[in-house]
Amino acid sequence: MGILQHEITRRTVIVGTGGLVVSFSLGRAFAQAPATPPAPPAPPASLPGSLDDDRFLDSWIRIDPDNSVTVFTGKAELGQGIRTALLQVAAEELEVDPAEIEFVTADTGRTPNEGFTAGSQSMQNSGTAIRNAAAQVRALLLAEATKRFGVAVAELRAENKSVLAKDGRRVSYGELVSGQMLHVEAQPQSSLKQPGTFRVMGKPLPRVDIPAKVTGQPAYVHDLRLDGMLHARVVRPPSPAATLTELDQGAAERMPGVVSVMRDGNFLAVVAEKEFQAVSAMRALAAGARWQERDTLPDQTTLPAVLQGLEREVGTVAEAGALSSDGKVFEATYTRPYQIHGSIGPSCAVAQMKADGTLDVWSHTQGVFPDREAIAEMLAMPEEKVHVIHMEGSGCYGHNGADDAAADAALIASKIPGKPVRVQWMREQEHSWEPYGPAMLMKVSATLDDQGRIASWAYDLWSNTHSTRPGGAGALLAARHKAQAFQPEPAELRISPSGNGDRNANPLYTIPNKRVLWHFLPDMPLRVSALRALGGYANVFAIESTIDELALMAEVDPVEFRLSHMEDPRARAVIELAAERFGWDKAQMPRNRGRGFAFARYKNLAAYLAVAMEAEVEPETGRVRVARVVSAIDSGEIVNPDGIRNQTEGGILQSISWTLYEAVAFDRTRITSTDWSSYPILRFASVPDSVEVHIVDRPGEPFLGTGEAAQGPAAAAVANAIRNATGKRLYDLPFTRDRIRNAIGGA
Amino acid sequence: MSISLTVNGSPHQVDVDPATPLLYVLRDDLALNGAKYGCGLGQCGSCTVVMDGEAVLSCMVPVMLVEGREITTIEGLGTIDEPGPLQQAFIELQAAQCGYCIPGMMMSAHALLRRKPRPSDAEIREALTTNLCRCGTHMRILAAIRRAGELMQAASLPEADEGRAG
Amino acid sequence: MWALRVVIVCVAAIIVAAGAFFFLAWRSEIPxxxxxxxxxxxxxxxxxxxxxxxxxxxxxxxxxxxxxxxxxxxxxxxxxxxxxxxxxxxxxxxxxxxxxxxxxxxxxxxxxxxxxxxxxxxxxxxxxxxxxxxxxxxxxxxxxxxxxxxxxxxxNDLQFPLTYRPLLAAWKLAFFDRGELEPDTSQSEAWTRGRYLAEGLGHCGACHTPRNAFGAEDRDQYFGGGEAEGWQAYAINKDSKAPIPWDEQSLAFYLRNGWHEFHGVSRGPMTEVTGNLSGLPDSDIMAIATYVTSIMGDPTPERGQRAAQLREQFEGDYFEQAADSQSSPVSASGGSPGEAIYVAACASCHEGQRRQPFGGLNFDLSTAVNAPNPQNIVNVVLFGLPPADGEASAVMPAFRHLLSDQQVADVLTYMRERFSEEQPWAGLVELIANTRSGAHKVTIRPSDGIERAPHNVGAEEG
Incomplete structure (x- = not known):
């Protein structure tokens, strides 16, 4: 457990290394007065990726005299394989074997602050930063070696943690580094390795985390066991607006192993020596609590009206030309329900308030630095006294209960100093309290001109914000439930290039006249935040369903129709590749089978993904099963092709699950979908027969990220395949058996 | 109450409330990581272990019923240095994303492969009915289980050959 | 000669009988x-x-x-x-x-x-x-x-002489009343419609009425309980063992949704019935409920009284008390081996605060615990309620790999004693063993019923 218990502060790092000093850049926890760089007269040049925010090379790469190499990233492994991909990038540019690099991920005491690991941006931000930093470190080492050997740099090459001269002389990196050599600001330009010379990048390096996970090694924060660790459970209110009126905590206190029963306003917790003792005490405490509940939830059966009623502001996402209603018109209203992240392992965290007044928190948060800020505010502690260390959790898919569990552990640990406390949520707590992907309403009105081309496009979407992530304590449940409660920050409408609720709301197709509006709903009757792809899931579903209907109206094949409205050659390439590999030309569907196609460029600025699907519909039961999936993705230069494939397969299957089955259920007071029986997801019986992912490599092009690209297109492809199989268009997610049966009647 | 149980071939004595689910005894008392808490309701399969050759949901098994029975967890299938065939197959086919559900999947598969070394695709799906995966790793999990069957058969062939030779 | 005459007479008689039978049995081919x-x-x-x-x-x-x-x-x-x-x-x-x-x-x-x-x-x-x-x-x-x-x-895998289809004519002669139902003018329109649906296409009696030695429904014990696919189809006449008697509303709700707060979820072959009924209009569902409850009749005063107590216990805020759905009164384990198993393995869900259809039914409300034949509760304990594919449904884990025959018998004996006033079940261990082994064949279906995915297999077929 060594590394986990190790108290890492900058001081110990400095004391502990005789060689290259790691001096974290300004703003880092425990920063000492650094060798202050002269104040730049002009704004500094923009640096690649996250280097722009953390500009010193040694923030990213450390080389010790013993020739050990450590690489730091502010990004976290969320099950997406980012640790392996980033390691490949570092190993490539540093000319080091991946197995010889110690790789440190998100830790407020050690790594750069890269905000959240989200938005499929880790490769763009951290991958780019590490790649450039590594290339520049290699250049510095080579330059140093020219001095040692007295030869020109052309006579040298870096290889296997050493620099070799043509005459056979060799010097290790560890021997080359000295003093502040790497404590320099990065340059805007790096001399990156040419794709043709790659040893590690572009290859399917096996994921470094998998062997431990399949052999029962400690791999998750859930597996963290510290000496003297206690187990805690929280008792959450029965509904979002409930307040505690009465509490009999005697039964819980008397239970075996119980160390503490806590109440702070509406925040209730038990702490026990053993885990199941905590679970039993939690149940006893829950049974002893009386709550005043209020009807604050909307009527689920009238969701479109509810969403429209919450509108307070409208933002223009895109506008071009002038809308018209000439020609053939297609109008439709689509909806998407609230949906959960639903990690298989409920959220978990460990925290310890230490004797020196500092608090360690181990969490599977997506953002150790923002989480630290929020926890510090909740506990009225200075930020530098809070140390948040990322450890893996169960799959992430966005802003789930991770930060809240960290806050629970921190709040409980703050009340029993000295003791490490582990908190894990129960299944129904995760289902009931994690922030959901927001419900959305999308209205489209589009026209075709007499050449069968899209002439006009009006698109209106109604949605909450898709990000209520921490930063402030009000984002944390524990802080909201405390007696001295923090309020969530008011949500604001912001239109940005990468989008939020409006992500992918602007179709990438060539459309001369269009207007895209986000009708913004600041009030959140259900707690919502980021779920994989944000608004991109529902917007692409609506847009690509509409594109199919327009193709039908134009009597043009849907793939051809898309190509005829698409100029971007990379978009065309994935559309053509997916269609070709699927055999779109020849696919004749038998009865009750249909094929569907969809495309999107994630955020309109990241990965390109096209997907073709074959689905079977059983009219008697309404059951839909996707039988075959063929997709094509271009996410820039490939680092790990198998990683891209794995993420894309996963995105497709998860999106199929969302699309066919998933909706949060609630009455006017409580969330009622609190487990897997009331919130069904994909099971093996309905898994497709085959899922293909074809990758378009773009050597030398920027990394575009992969993780979320499939969510929208997969949903639309399911919808289009059902349309093709049954002749009926489905507008409301999810496509449950009831809805399918109702749509197709007895036909 | 003191209860004796056999896990991965080793006898253990634990002092717990007899109603404690086996899952908590494995994780808390025996410090094993393989079986995971997922729902505590017998709906997701992440706590699956094998008991007397059959897959059971350890979150639903009061430890008092385990006395005298043989329990296998993923730690019993091999080690990180010497992974067993099922583990090798999952590594080879990179059949994990977050990996949290995977040990449960593997234990369901282990019970199936014991009974049926070359299961059909339908039989594998059937055996995994109770196992949920949220990352969408299903295609790889199916492939890894088929691969594990092959690896196990390959591993047993040399023995059979020796048998014939002898 | 005498003998020959007897033979001739007999043969003639047989020919006449056969001819008559043939006439009776013969049906023309329709081109x-x-x-x-x-x-x-x-x-x-x-x-x-x-x-x-x-x-x-x-x-x-x-x-x-x-x-x-x-x-x-x-x-x-x-x-x-x-x-x-x-x-x-x-x-x-x-x-x-x-x-x-x-x-x-x-x-x-x-x-x-x-x-x-x-x-x-x-x-x-x-x-x-x-x-x-x-x-x-x-x-x-x-x-x-x-x-x-x-x-x-x-x-078909039938014993001779049943393979000889003309014999069925004799069966029909004895047990088959052909044609539409006689109108009963004393009854309401809804009842008449309900009878048409339940007696006709709905064929409720095919499972819920016991059969005689010839496999025909015993009309004297109409809706008196039968068997289907290894499950007991409970009595739905005056002999119904539901602790809170069915009424029109509760039965209609159950038929519409596949579950009811006071009766639990449908299981076994009934899940397909309730699953399929979802296509029927409310009026037809209500009509079936009207007809079937008329057959059940009014409960006896004792039953009514007990039901009133149960209603009071389980209505209102019973399910609103606790935040955690598995919070149940902390009961000390001990007593019989069956009680210990019940407390450790069953009570957290079945005495929890989760509403139907997702929570475990409180056994005070259970027909199964009161049934004359324990087959259904044995089936559920051994095989559980598998999850429906992509549909919200009750899920219960199977306990067959966890509990021995004796342990299942122990827990059921305890439950019968605690939750029912009926006599103890006899022959439990044998019945459990036969069910587990597949000697008694049971169809296992998820509770949404209309599952067509290939996981509705029986016992040890694997």
Missing amino acids: EDASAAEATFAPELVGKGAQLAALGNCIACHTVPGKPAFSGGLGVPTPFGTIYSTNITPDRETGIGGWSEEAFQRAMNEGVDRRGSHLYPAFPYDHFTHVSAEDNRALYAFLMTRPAVKAEAPQ
Whole structure:
């Protein structure tokens, strides 16, 4: 457990290394007065990726005299394989074997602050930063070696943690580094390795985390066991607006192993020596609590009206030309329900308030630095006294209960100093309290001109914000439930290039006249935040369903129709590749089978993904099963092709699950979908027969990220395949058996 | 109450409330990581272990019923240095994303492969009915289980050959 | 000579009897209609047929799970052997593609196939004979517009002489009342409609009425409880053991949703029934409930009193008390081995605060615990309630790999004693062993019922 218990502060790092000093850049926890760089007269040049925010090379790469190499990233492994991909990038540019690099991920005491690991941006931000930093470190080492050997740099090459001269002389990196050599600001330009010379990048390096996970090694924060660790459970209110009126905590206190029963306003917790003792005490405490509940939830059966009623502001996402209603018109209203992240392992965290007044928190948060800020505010502690260390959790898919569990552990640990406390949520707590992907309403009105081309496009979407992530304590449940409660920050409408609720709301197709509006709903009757792809899931579903209907109206094949409205050659390439590999030309569907196609460029600025699907519909039961999936993705230069494939397969299957089955259920007071029986997801019986992912490599092009690209297109492809199989268009997610049966009647 | 149980071939004595689910005894008392808490309701399969050759949901098994029975967890299938065939197959086919559900999947598969070394695709799906995966790793999990069957058969062939030779 | 005469008389008698029997048994072949499968039907008629087919639950027997709908081949176990359902898709060779509407009407009315062969009453024509010609027309339209599937059903596995189909004529003579139901003018329109649906296509009695030695429904014990696919179909007459008696509202809710707060979720073959009924309008569901509850009659005062207590206990805020759905009164374990198992393995869900259909039913409300035959509760303990594929449904884990036969018997004995006033069950261990081994065959289905995915397998078939 060594590394986990190790108290890492900058001081110990400095004391502990005789060689290259790691001096974290300004703003880092425990920063000492650094060798202050002269104040730049002009704004500094923009640096690649996250280097722009953390500009010193040694923030990213450390080389010790013993020739050990450590690489730091502010990004976290969320099950997406980012640790392996980033390691490949570092190993490539540093000319080091991946197995010889110690790789440190998100830790407020050690790594750069890269905000959240989200938005499929880790490769763009951290991958780019590490790649450039590594290339520049290699250049510095080579330059140093020219001095040692007295030869020109052309006579040298870096290889296997050493620099070799043509005459056979060799010097290790560890021997080359000295003093502040790497404590320099990065340059805007790096001399990156040419794709043709790659040893590690572009290859399917096996994921470094998998062997431990399949052999029962400690791999998750859930597996963290510290000496003297206690187990805690929280008792959450029965509904979002409930307040505690009465509490009999005697039964819980008397239970075996119980160390503490806590109440702070509406925040209730038990702490026990053993885990199941905590679970039993939690149940006893829950049974002893009386709550005043209020009807604050909307009527689920009238969701479109509810969403429209919450509108307070409208933002223009895109506008071009002038809308018209000439020609053939297609109008439709689509909806998407609230949906959960639903990690298989409920959220978990460990925290310890230490004797020196500092608090360690181990969490599977997506953002150790923002989480630290929020926890510090909740506990009225200075930020530098809070140390948040990322450890893996169960799959992430966005802003789930991770930060809240960290806050629970921190709040409980703050009340029993000295003791490490582990908190894990129960299944129904995760289902009931994690922030959901927001419900959305999308209205489209589009026209075709007499050449069968899209002439006009009006698109209106109604949605909450898709990000209520921490930063402030009000984002944390524990802080909201405390007696001295923090309020969530008011949500604001912001239109940005990468989008939020409006992500992918602007179709990438060539459309001369269009207007895209986000009708913004600041009030959140259900707690919502980021779920994989944000608004991109529902917007692409609506847009690509509409594109199919327009193709039908134009009597043009849907793939051809898309190509005829698409100029971007990379978009065309994935559309053509997916269609070709699927055999779109020849696919004749038998009865009750249909094929569907969809495309999107994630955020309109990241990965390109096209997907073709074959689905079977059983009219008697309404059951839909996707039988075959063929997709094509271009996410820039490939680092790990198998990683891209794995993420894309996963995105497709998860999106199929969302699309066919998933909706949060609630009455006017409580969330009622609190487990897997009331919130069904994909099971093996309905898994497709085959899922293909074809990758378009773009050597030398920027990394575009992969993780979320499939969510929208997969949903639309399911919808289009059902349309093709049954002749009926489905507008409301999810496509449950009831809805399918109702749509197709007895036909 | 003191209860004796056999896990991965080793006898253990634990002092717990007899109603404690086996899952908590494995994780808390025996410090094993393989079986995971997922729902505590017998709906997701992440706590699956094998008991007397059959897959059971350890979150639903009061430890008092385990006395005298043989329990296998993923730690019993091999080690990180010497992974067993099922583990090798999952590594080879990179059949994990977050990996949290995977040990449960593997234990369901282990019970199936014991009974049926070359299961059909339908039989594998059937055996995994109770196992949920949220990352969408299903295609790889199916492939890894088929691969594990092959690896196990390959591993047993040399023995059979020796048998014939002898 | 005398002997010869006797032989001649006997032979003559046999010939006469056989002739009479032949006359009785013989049904003409209806010529194949080559264009039948190509016929087109009004969509409204097909839509109505779809509803009726759902009511008749045709798909359940005429489909092997995982195979195309209505393509037959499902083995239906009977005391006389296994009968395989036929392919009723419009495939000309192996299905009913060559059947004219007349042939279809006759099959429904008389239990005779197109060629004139008598059908085994596993096909419930003793009920379907009540179906109106108009409804049969819609059913025919629905079936003839399904995708044609080439699929030959396996040969029936029956004891001789039951393989000789003309014998069925004698069965019909004894037990088959052909034709539409006699009107009962004393009853309401809803009751009459309910009787038509329940007695006809719905064929409730096929499972819920006990059968005699000849496999015919025993009309004297109408709705008195029967068996289907290894499950007990509970008595739904005055002998119903539901702790809170069914009424029109609760039964209609149950038939509509597959569960009721006071009765739990449907299981076994009933899940397909409730699953399929979702296609029927509310008025028809209500009509069935009206008719069936009229057969049940009013509960005795004692039953009514007990029910009132239970209602008071489980109505209102019982389920609103705690934040955690598994919070149950902390009960000390101990006592009998069965009690210890119950407390550790059952109580957290079954005495929890989670509402139906997702929480475990409190056994104070359980018909199963009060049933004369423990088969259903044994089935559920051993095999659980598998999750439905992609549908919200109750889920219960199977306990067969965890509990020994004796342990299951212990826990059931404890539950019978604690939650029921009925006599203890006898022969539990043997029944549990036979169920586990597959000697007693049980069909396991997820609770949404209309599951067609290939995981509805029985016991040890694996």
